[in-house]
Amino acid sequence: MIDEIISSKDICKLIISVLKLEDKRLMDHGRRVAYILYRMLCVKGEHEDFEMADLAFLGVLHDIGAFKVAMGKEMLEFELSDPMPHSVYGFFFMKYLSPFQDKARILMYNHVDYQQLLKVDFDEKNISNYLNAAERFDIFQKSMGKKFDVKNLRKYEGSKYSKETLDILEAAMDKYNIRDKFDSGEFENELDELFEGILFSDKERERYIEMLMYISGFRDEYNVINTVTAGYVAREIALRLGGIDSEQLAMLHFGCLIHDVGMLIVPQEIVNAPRALMPEEMIILRKHVESLEIVMKDRLNSKVLSIAMANHERLDGSGYPYGLKDEDMNILQKILMVADTVTGLTCDRPYRPPKSKEKVIAILTDEVKKNKFSKEVVATFIEHYDEIMKVVKERSEDVLKTWRGMQQQYEMVAGRLVKGFSR
Numbered sequence: 037m038i039d040e041i042i043s044s045k046d047i048c049k050l051i052i053s054v055l056k057l058e059d060k061r062l063m064d065h066g067r068r069v070a071y072i073l074y075r076m077l078c079v080k081g082e083h084e085d086f087e088m089a090d091l092a093f094l095g096v097l098h099d100i101g102a103f104k105v106a107m108g109k110e111m112l113e114f115e116l117s118d119p120m121p122h123s124v125y126g127f128f129f130m131k132y133l134s135p136f137q138d139k140a141r142i143l144m145y146n147h148v149d150y151q152q153l154l155k156v157d158f159d160e161k162n163i164s165n166y167l168n169a170a171e172r173f174d175i176f177q178k179s180m181g182k183k184f185d186v187k188n189l190r191k192y193e194g195s196k197y198s199k200e201t202l203d204i205l206e207a208a209m210d211k212y213n214i215r216d217k218f219d220s221g222e223f224e225n226e227l228d229e230l231f232e233g234i235l236f237s238d239k240e241r242e243r244y245i246e247m248l249m250y251i252s253g254f255r256d257e258y259n260v261i262n263t264v265t266a267g268y269v270a271r272e273i274a275l276r277l278g279g280i281d282s283e284q285l286a287m288l289h290f291g292c293l294i295h296d297v298g299m300l301i302v303p304q305e306i307v308n309a310p311r312a313l314m315p316e317e318m319i320i321l322r323k324h325v326e327s328l329e330i331v332m333k334d335r336l337n338s339k340v341l342s343i344a345m346a347n348h349e350r351l352d353g354s355g356y357p358y359g360l361k362d363e364d365m366n367i368l369q370k371i372l373m374v375a376d377t378v379t380g381l382t383c384d385r386p387y388r389p390p391k392s393k394e395k396v397i398a399i400l401t402d403e404v405k406k407n408k409f410s411k412e413v414v415a416t417f418i419e420h421y422d423e424i425m426k427v428v429k430e431r432s433e434d435v436l437k438t439w440r441g442m443q444q445q446y447e448m449v450a451g452r453l454v455k456g457f458s459r
């Protein structure tokens with residue numbers, strides 16, 4: 037089933053383009069660092085191709101924690117002066133919410149000095165150290181240009197970096213003309229080719245799509261809560277409507293997971309505005325659907341994307357982005373539309389308390405009268421309201437427990453580690 041939803045070769049591209057929505061500069065840095073790491077591993081010569089590709093992909097995502105903890109900060113600032121929070125957050129994010137569990141620790145230690153690494157019991161600490169040197173090289177070459185030489189890092193040999201790390205970094209720079217390839221952009225093609233060769237298992241692919249959903253929570257935790265909740269509401273309605281097979285259920289599930297990924301482009305002040313939005317803010321908000329289309333088109337199954345995209349359409353043609361009408365849409369699109377509205381009405385937001393059952397039913401009924409929502413979808417939901425909401429609450433609490441557990445562990449460990457390792 038997952039084969040029809042996303043192919044292995046599109047996974048890396050998809051994740052990278054989603055993260056670019058949030059911060060292009062950070063992803064460009066990630067790609068350059070990944071390329072340096074990959075070429076260092078080539079010099080080292082101990083890894084199979086697929087292992088190098090995996091590690092390079094981890095390299096692209098190495099600053100994923102910064103999307104959360106260093107949002108809006110200058111890159112040099114979070115990398116150089118206080119790097120532990122983003123390393124630790126990156127570690128927890130990858131460990132709990134990505135298929136990279138076993139490799140996540142590399143990120144935890146990628147800003148820890150070699151001398152301190154020696155005291156840590158961890159098999160892949162050399163990779164952490166390679167990554168550390170690779171990213172430092174990229175930051176300096178970006179800010180100082182050609183004036184920066186890898187040899188400048190030698191003064192940290194034995195303290196920040198091992199001799200081996202610096203030897204292979206220097207060798208890789210020469211052997212693969214890394215600087216020229218950065219200038220010409222050629223490294224991009226080599227990296228894409230490397231990633232296209234990775235074979236992700238079904239489970240991994242599923243986890244990556246889930247990861248995209250968690251990424252949308254970087255900017256606003258409610259995106260995660262809402263998406264998870266809307267997914268279960270949609271599923272429970274679909275099960276009770278009848279006539280929906282397991283393949284359609286899976287499409288609905290994935291469509292729902294990604295439907296608000298585009299929210300990464302919407303500033304927090306707009307998402308959480310405790311008032312009606314101004315027309316120009318509305319335009320920005322609405323762009324989240326187009327962004328989704330831009331990053332997912334031709335990569336994700338088109339039926340799944342069409343479910344996610346239709347979320348703000350309405351049967352009378354008054355919705356966006358395309359003003360689709362009843363006859364243009366299928367039942368799965370109509371289900372998600374209702375499920376997401378129900379979620380919005382029943383979720384607790386800082387600027388709006390949840391609505392009562394009576395109020396929710398009144399609003400939905402009114403929308404059906406105005407020909408906004410499908411009559412049968414709303415009728416099914418209202419008929420099974422309590423039952424559906426009970427299942428939804430239980431299920432979403434499980435998922436959110438993992439999410440919140442991760443946040444708590446991060447807070448705890450970050451506090452402890454920052455004291456121990458920060459420079």
Ligand SMILES: [Fe+2]
Binds near residue numbers: 098115119122147
């Ligand atoms: Fe970093």
Ligand SMILES: [Fe+2]
Binds near residue numbers: 065
């Ligand atoms: Fe970095």
Ligand SMILES: [Fe+2]
Binds near residue numbers: 295324348
């Ligand atoms: Fe949306």
